[in-house]
Amino acid sequence: xTGQARIISNExxxxxxxxxxxxxxxxxxxxxxxxxxxxxxxxxxxxxxxDLGDTTYLDSAAxxxxxxxxxxxxxxxxxxxxxxxxxxxxxAVLDLTRIDTVVPLHDSVEDVDSTAQPRGSET
Numbered sequence: 260x261t262g263q264a265r266i267i268s269n270e271x272x273x274x275x276x277x278x279x280x281x282x283x284x285x286x287x288x289x290x291x292x293x294x295x296x297x298x299x300x301x302x303x304x305x306x307x308x309x310d311l312g313d314t315t316y317l318d319s320a321a322x323x324x325x326x327x328x329x330x331x332x333x334x335x336x337x338x339x340x341x342x343x344x345x346x347x348x349x350x351a352v353l354d355l356t357r358i359d360t361v362v363p364l365h366d367s368v369e370d371v372d373s374t375a376q377p378r379g380s381e382t
Contacts (some may be wrong), residue, residue: 263288264314268299276304277368282315284321293324300337307332308371310342317349322356329362339363340371 264282271277278299284292300307309328311317317325325341332339340363343350358364365371 263368264287264292264318266292266299266373269332270302270304271308273353274305275308276300276302276306277310278307279310281315283316284314285316285318286320289320289324290319292321293328296328299366303335304337305339306340308368309339310368311353312342312344313348313351314343317350317352322352322371324356325353325358326361329358342366342371350354 264280267279267281269277269279276299278296280292280296297366298311309325329339339357341353342365343353344366353359353364363371
C-alpha cells in the first residue's frame with residue numbers, strides 16, 4: 260500500500276465486514292486499494308460496510324473503482340453500503356456521481372446498522 264491510502268478491515272457480527280479507507284485514492288494507488296479491499300473480503304461476507312469518512316481525495320479512477328466494486332459484489336449477492344459523512348471532503352463528488360443510485364450512501368456507520376461497531380484487525 261502506498262502512503263496515500265490506508266485500509267483497516269474489521270469483522271462485525273452477522274457476516275458483516277467493515278472496511279475503513281483513509282487518505283487519498285487516485286490513479287497512482289487505485290489498483291492497490293482495490294486489491295486490499297478484495298483481500299479483506301476473502302471470508303465472503305454477506306454485507307460490506309465501506310467507510311470513506313477519512314478519505315480525503317478521490318479521482319475518476321477511484322470513483323470508477325467504487326462503481327465496479329458495487330457491481331462485483333452485487334453479482335456475488337453481497338450487500339455494499341458506503342459511509343461518507345455529509346461534511347467529508349469527498350461527499351460532494353460522490354453526490355455528483357449519483358453513486359447512491361447504485362449503492363446506499365450513509366452519513367455514519369450507525370446509520371447503516373446497529374451492529375456496525377468496528378472491532379478486529381488491520382489488513
